[in-house]
Amino acid sequence: MLQSHQYLRQFSIKPSVQRSAVMNFLMKNRIHPTIDEIYMALVPTMPTLSKTTVYNTLDLFVEKGAVQALVIDGRNARYDVNISAHGHFMCKSCGKIHDVFDLDASMFKLPETTDFKIDSVDVSYFGVCKSCQGN
Amino acid sequence: MLQSHQYLRQFSIKPSVQRSAVMNFLMKNRIHPTIDEIYMALVPTMPTLSKTTVYNTLDLFVEKGAVQALVIDGRNARYDVNISAHGHFMCKSCGKIHDVFDLDASMFKLPETTDFKIDSVDVSYFGVCKSCQGN
DNA sequence: TTATTTATTGTTATGATTACAAAGATATAG
DNA sequence: CTATATCTTTGTAATCATAACAATAAATAA
Incomplete structure (x- = not known):
């Protein structure tokens, strides 16, 4: 390693x-x-x-x-520290962040635009994680 | 209106x-x-x-x-106040936020997962806007 | 009108981040 | 090896967004 x-x-x-x-x-x-x-x-x-x-x-x-x-x-x-393209999920209840890897590569393609010079994307999901769903 | x-x-x-x-x-x-x-x-x-x-x-x-x-x-x-599905761009230089409308609808599809109950997505782009590129 | 709920206000507390200067460690030139 | 410059770390203090809270004001119901 x-x-x-x-x-x-x-x-x-x-x-x-x-x-x-x-x-x-x-x-x-x-x-x-x-x-x-x-x-x-x-x-x-x-x-x-x-x-x-x-x-x-x-x-x-x-x-x-x-x-x-x-x-x-x-x-x-x-x-x-994982700088590869992946999304994140944040639980609104406990606040913990989880990686979301099973996303299509097209999600991280930077859109063609003449208005901005885009150099990164963030894809963030929000909701409730499994262990908080009991509450 | x-x-x-x-x-x-x-x-x-x-x-x-x-x-x-x-x-x-x-x-x-x-x-x-x-x-x-x-x-x-x-x-x-x-x-x-x-x-x-x-x-x-x-x-x-x-x-x-x-x-x-x-x-x-x-x-x-x-x-x-625009609650329709669209992305955002933030200029790292001036801090201004712009809407990004020309994105495929699939970007805002919530991924199927049993781990979390996802109810929203944020797609955020970062870079430098046109008027800041002179600097 | 009077009682009860809802909305607004101002003050104070909290907590993350930044600014800054001083101390310590490391590298470089002579 | 020693002096000097540069880089890194440290601690304190300042700043700024947000939250907590209690008191006042406004709206609604009885």
Whole structure:
């Protein structure tokens, strides 16, 4: 399996201890975490970690194209290390985000238009997930 | 042309002065405004208007299905009175949101899945608009 | 009219994000 | 190796959107 620091180098990101830790967390926890979730997960084993560093790190990752920032959750930014074309589902009840892979490739085709220079698409679904449907 | 208070009644919303003013603004200004933009536009002619009322009003409109809340802008909620299936484009430079109508209807088909009960889709494009491409 | 519900308002609290400056770590030139 | 410059991390403070809440005002029903 690809190591986080190798993955970072592919995107010309110098792998510091903090950056590798954040990337490693993203690669092993495909839960589209928020900044706070990342920080909370790492700070027990990295007590000097600053939340500002997590913000800076994710901004850098997005800028270099190593991760995707999701806007599906109006409240917090969320991050996805899977940069391939896929959609997302957000449960309105529990707030969890899930990947939606079984979509036609045409969904991610950028429309031809002279009005804008389009360079990415987000396909976001909303509803209620299975485990919340009991309520 | 349909009046705002008639439109509101179609969604079982009692048309108070404030609600009609907000809906009227949305119908005449198809710019996907933020709460603050709506408030700033109306307060000169409605000096007692409260921003809390604008929040309450839009929450009610969304709940009743009279307007669509967009999550395309990570910073602020934006509102669209056009509830038909269409996509949105956000310019990363100026932040303005534009409608994208020339999309295939299949884009808005909800995928068949047993994992989630999906009830809506958002198709969001990102890039740079024509007037920002000079920079 | 009086009671009850609904809508609006203003204030305050919360929580995510950004700005900024200082400290620390790393790389580079001499 | 040492000095200097650059990059990275840290912590604090500021900003800004949104939510919570209680009080007033307006509308509706009895």
